Each structure stands twice: as structure tokens, then as C-alpha cells.
Amino acid sequence: MSERMVVIGGGAAGMSAASAARRTNPALDVVVLESTSYIAYGLCGLPYYLSGVVATADDLFAYPMERFTKDRGIDVRTAAVVTELDPDGQWVVYRMGERTLRLSYSSVVVTAGATPVHVEVPDIGADRTFAVRTLEEAIALRGLLDAGKVGSALVVGAGYIGLEMAEALVARGCSVTVVERLDQVLPTLDPEVAAVVEGHVRERVDLRLGTDACAPGLPVVDLAVVSVGVRPAATLAAVAGAQTGPAGALLVDAQMRTTLPGVWAAGDCIAPLHRVTGEPAYVPLGTTANKTGRVAGTVAAGGSASFPGIVGTAVVKVFDLEVARTGITLAEARAAGIEAVATDVVHRSRAKYYPGGSALHVRLVHGAGGRLLGAQMVGCEGAAQRIDVLATALQAGMTVGDLMALDLAYAPPYSPVYDPILIAAESAARRVEAS
Amino acid sequence: MSERMVVIGGGAAGMSAASAARRTNPALDVVVLESTSYIAYGLCGLPYYLSGVVATADDLFAYPMERFTKDRGIDVRTAAVVTELDPDGQWVVYRMGERTLRLSYSSVVVTAGATPVHVEVPDIGADRTFAVRTLEEAIALRGLLDAGKVGSALVVGAGYIGLEMAEALVARGCSVTVVERLDQVLPTLDPEVAAVVEGHVRERVDLRLGTDACAPGLPVVDLAVVSVGVRPAATLAAVAGAQTGPAGALLVDAQMRTTLPGVWAAGDCIAPLHRVTGEPAYVPLGTTANKTGRVAGTVAAGGSASFPGIVGTAVVKVFDLEVARTGITLAEARAAGIEAVATDVVHRSRAKYYPGGSALHVRLVHGAGGRLLGAQMVGCEGAAQRIDVLATALQAGMTVGDLMALDLAYAPPYSPVYDPILIAAESAARRVEAS
Structure with a gap:
């Protein structure tokens, strides 16, 4: 019998793993077991499919x-x-319709993804x-929207997906209420930065913070979208004996x-x-899924x-805002001791005299000796790609002093002569010097 | 007598130097001697003032x-x-109208800028x-344009400023011919990358490569803009005995x-x-002027x-293109041995299914062991700020393998799940492995 790799899950990680495996060893038998009807589509594109920005579901593949x-x-x-994984016998059991089947393997890659928390x-x-x-x-949801059956909606949770969904529903003409149990939108940002986003969101939807889905006085709506986070689908492997870490996710080496x-x-x-904390972290994102799938x-x-690790970089479009983060927040740093x-700092995204610029909020989080620990940015332009400079700086272990010396590109249509990153770095470096 | 600093030149470097000096030592007497009538305006904004994007000259200050x-x-x-600098006597001589004056100093900062090469x-x-x-x-030029006196123009030189000026003149309705002595536009790019820009420029102006201002057959025009480069205004200090380096520019320490x-x-x-070559380099840009002025x-x-040095980052808007570079080009690497x-690689700037993206050309220049030496990018969007990731990577001394591991931000409106930088890095890393 030839060697067989079984990949559990046909999402970004699973199909990356399967493709990489075939490239590495073309003689290898590779079987992907996917629980849904579709493989390898852009999960991150679903809000844009719902809004109509992406015309058809086919486009997402x-x-x-x-x-x-x-x-x-x-x-x-x-x-x-897949219902069972036996690492000693080296086989999995899976169900297809009425049938229960067993498949032996020489290696198995678990890319079962995450399941949404239900409310x-x-x-x-x-x-x-x-x-x-x-x-x-x-x-199914797009069908309802296209049929004109959704006049109002409740979005539960104001994280990345919740706000993307709120934007999509507003784009479809819905009256949208967003409830969030916490006192801020986007809990992966520090509250002071999230407040900038909050103001922007409030102008477009009925936003209720510190409120859960059962709170009294919520409007009667046609449907609800629940996006209060996901849990790693790690049970299968955990039951088989695999060690888990943060959020119950599987622990892996490089x-x-x-x-x-x-x-x-x-x-x-x-x-x-x-890489910033030196500890495992649960940050489920498409980029990491692709990269880790390929490595696995x-x-x-x-x-x-x-895979040398993540630095926690993420970006989300919230109506007209680019909202980005990398590294750890001040709150995360404090929680980790x-x-x-x-x-x-708040600085213009373009030269002062060049039209079309807007205010860019930059927060740098820095530690002992000015070591960069993280960054957050919010603005109508210039946050989504600028954050990558700081992600790169984090990977390199730079200090805020190192940032000040960055030779960043300048032309009036694209940035001020001192990029907002340099302005923030200078301000941070002065504090480090004074401390 | 109190201590006196004389700053020769009131541009970005000079006013940065003067301001930093006063901040550092408020008791210091700081005199700026500027040869023109204006100080501290955005030199890089002149093409946008001419095009009308910037309404008035006042906006540039x-x-x-x-x-x-x-x-x-x-x-x-x-x-x-300023006509004379005496480092032994510690005085300068300068002319104001009919008068010739002498001013003693305890320190002098030469920020005389650069003078355009005349043709x-x-x-x-x-x-x-x-x-x-x-x-x-x-x-003066804007006056002619506003008066409707310029129907046609010749731009001599297809470098950054030449192409910015061509764009400005086209925006003012002029019929524009651009001549360039070399066989490519933007001589600070490798020819293969410049070719992408060339195609874009040709659709908008009459571009003639390998052609100088005296070539036969050029159209009769109303005026000419000459932008064939600048020379450092280093003579004053050089005559006084200061050592010069590349292009005759003054050599300085950190x-x-x-x-x-x-x-x-x-x-x-x-x-x-x-910082990439470890040698002094003449790359006159506004960002470096500001930073080095402040340090001086x-x-x-x-x-x-x-000031730890530059990595040669620059960006320019050429009509609808963002054109950016950092580090050294392949041609520069070869010239330096x-x-x-x-x-x-050519990759889309956004997720495939997200509208509005465009092709982004990325060139990575890499050396022994995959060490990153430089990068060039051209595209309708996403080049101007992405280049800064590579500028940061250069400062950190990264290899193309390190780049592959970068945790860059991803959301469909802003990038594909594998950012073009990661795609390019992977392609480069494979070549490094295979070699």
C-alpha cells in the first residue's frame, strides 16, 4: 500500500496542506475529508458576498x-x-450520509477549523x-436579502465579523442594531482606540454596548446574525490525546x-x-491558516x-475606516504581566497640502527599553498597509528608537514627510528617554 | 557674547536644524541665512501646485x-x-542686496541643498x-499656466520630477513631450520595472527615450521644464576644505x-x-533632509x-501609478560588485474576488544567502505603502526567507490572503534554495 495522508477539513489550511503535500511527495495518496459541501473558498469574503460587493458565491472560490x-x-x-481519530491504529472514522467509513493513514493533518459560539x-x-x-x-442569508425579506437585523457581537456583517446589512438597506456584551467595539483593540471606531459605527447603526442578545428593549427584527467569536474545532484530536492550550486550541511545534x-x-x-509574548496564542485568521497549512x-x-509564529496582525474594514492591529495591546500586555x-498620536495620512488625506490614529505599545510590543491604527486611509511596517518591526525585535530611523517612502499623495509611524515613534522614544 | 549657530539654507534640513538647535539649547543664538525669499515650504509639492491640486502657494508652507x-x-x-565660510576663523560672509556682511559663529550647519543641472x-x-x-x-510658471499661455511643453528628463511635471502639465491641458537621454524612464529603477511605467507614460504623453533636448524633430513648444537631476550645493564647504564623496556631496558621520x-x-x-552597501550615497530626498537636519x-x-543612514527608499506618483523602490536595484548591485x-512577480493588490484591485509588480533584489538588498514596486494601488515593509526589512537585515514568515495584515478589501510581498518572497526563497 502506498503512503496515505488524510487531511481533516477542506478549508484554507486543509487545501494548503493537501497541495503542499502533493508538491512535496507526488507519490503520496492525499485524501481530504470536508464536512460541508464546499472546499477552499474565501471565508473572509462572506460579508462581501452578502453585501453584494462580491456578485456570486462562485467568485469566492x-x-x-x-x-x-x-x-x-x-x-x-x-x-x-470525521467522528474518530486513532493515532495508535493510524486510522480515522468518518460518516458520509448514512455510511460510516474507516480510512487508514500514514499521516494525518487536522485542519478542522473553528466553530462559532452560539447565542x-x-x-x-x-x-x-x-x-x-x-x-x-x-x-441562505443572501437568498433572504435578495428576496427583499430583510428590513431589519440584529447583530450580536461587535468584533471583526460582527462589524463587517453590520456594514454588509446596512449596504443592503437594512436597519441594523448591534449589541455587544462588552463596553467597547472590537475587543482586540485597546478601549481608547476602539472608541474612535465606536463613534464611526454609531453614525451608521444602532449600537448598544454592555448589552446582550436577551436585553430588554431591543427592537423587533427580521433576523439575527450572531458573531461572538469562535472556538477551535479541536475536540477530535483532543479526545485522541493531543495537548491543547489557549482557548482549547491544539498545541503545535514550528x-x-x-x-x-x-x-x-x-x-x-x-x-x-x-513571537511577541513567546507563548502560544489563539488568533484564528486566514493568513495563518494558509501558512500553517502549507507547513503542516x-x-x-x-x-x-x-512556521516561526505569528505577531498577531489583523485588519478589518469598518464602513469607511481601516482598523488594524499587530503585536499585543496594552491590555494584553498588562494581562500577561x-x-x-x-x-x-493623530496625524494626517498625506502631506498637509495634498487633498484627500484624513486623520490617522496610531497607538504604539512599548515596553522595557522602548521595545516595540504592538501597534494599533485607525483611519479612513493608510492604516491597512502601514500596520505591516510595524508587524515587520515586531518580527525584527525593533525598539521605538529603531522605528524613528526607518527610511520610509515619501511623496505628497501618499504620506506626510514624517510618516505617522515616525511621528508616533519619536513621541514614544521621548517618553522612553524621559523615563 | 552668547554662542551662535549659523544655518546656511532655510529649506527642510535648515529649518529642522534650527528648530532642533533651539529645542536643545534655548539660550543658543540661531541665525538662518536663506538665499531665496522663502523658507520651509514643501519643495516636493511644487508639481501639485502647478497642476492645481494644491490651490495656492501659501498651502505649501x-x-x-x-x-x-x-x-x-x-x-x-x-x-x-553666503559667499564664504571660514572654519578656522569661525565666520561666514554673506551678501544681502548690495551689502556684504560677516557673521561669526560657534557652530555652522550647511544645508545649502542642491542645484538643478542646467540643460x-x-x-x-x-x-x-x-x-x-x-x-x-x-x-512664475503657474502664472503662465493660469493665464492660459501654455499649450505645449517639453519636459527634459524622465526621472521622478520630470514625470511629476509631465503629469502636472497634462493636468493643465498641455500637450507634453518628454525627452530622456537614457533608454528608460526613471533611471533609479531597473529597466524591466521601468518598462511597466514607460507603457503607462506613453499613453499620456509623447515620450522619446534615448533623446536629448537638442535632438532634431522635436515639436515646437511654448516652454520647457528641465529636470535632469541635481548636484549637491557643496562648493562653499568644499572650498573651505570639507571632504566630499559621491556626486561631490559632503561626507558626514552619523x-x-x-x-x-x-x-x-x-x-x-x-x-x-x-545601510545596504555600507558606503556613503547621494540620494537627495525630503525625508532624509528633515531627519538629518534635526540630527545636525x-x-x-x-x-x-x-542618523544611522538611509536604505534608499523613494516613491513617486506617475499619473495613475504608484512607483516605489527601496534598497538597491539589480543594476546598482552589479555596479557595486x-x-x-x-x-x-505580478500579483493582484486585493483578494481576487474583491473589486477595485489591480496588478502589482514586485521585484525583490537579493544576494548571498537570500539577503534582501532591495525592492521595486509598480501598480495602481498598494505600492506606496507596501514598499515600507521592505524598507523596514532592509533596516533589520532580513533575508527573503524571513520575509516569507512576515505576519502581514489581511482583509479582502486591502490585500490577497498571501500579500504580493509574501508571494515574491516565496518565489525568491525557492530560487535561493535551488541555487
């Missing part, structure tokens, strides 16, 4: 199925739900409550090995190393690759 | 004169042309030939000291350290500061 099956020779089985919304039936975590669900022999993992079910597939197929302060 | 004179207590003398344009009088290096000139005691220099007349003023006033190869 990076490649047609044949690219994986015919061109890359991957055996993709959809609607295949009961009073007075809204299950058929009108959406998590929008799968394409099936998005298609080669994406779990603690079980012959079992790799990648994507939204793992907690990779956070390469290594599991006998190749060489490694890391000495830190935050330096905030 | 970062601050009103009083900010420097009253608030900061700087003695600014305009129309003051004679046949059949166009001196009054119709512009270098557009000073506000005076820009005001504290902006020239080789003459008591004489500092900054801005477009110096050749600071290039701080140190000359008794404070502590240093540095082993290097270039890896090119």
Missing part, C-alpha cells in the same frame, strides 16, 4: 474543484464528517439566526506537529507561537518547512 | 514664518547669499525654461559632522551612509542624536 482533484491529484470527499436570540427562530461561518449559511505521533494540525484549530502538509509529506505603556 | 521667528526665536534672514533647450528662451526647483520659479571642525551638514548637500541641529547645539539576482 480561489480555484475550481478540478484544480485540486485533477491537476493536483487530491482525493477530495465532501459532506464527510440564543429571543423571539428569533433558528431558521432566522445566522452565524455566517459557512458558505451554505451565507447562501513544524505543526501536535503532541500525538503522526498527527499534524494547522489553521483555526491551533494555537501557534506568538510539507512536513507531514516528508519535506522541510517551519508585561511592563508596557502606550503612546498615541 | 508647513508653518507661517512666525512659528520659526517668534515662537521658536530663530533669526531668519532671507535673500541672504540648454534650443529655440526656448531662458524666460521660458524652468527647472522648478524653487517656489519663485513655480509661481552625527552629521563634516570633516571640518565646527561644521555640520544635512539635507540635499550630503552623502549619508547607505541637535548635535551642533550640544545635544545627542544620530555585489552578487545579486532579481525575482519578479
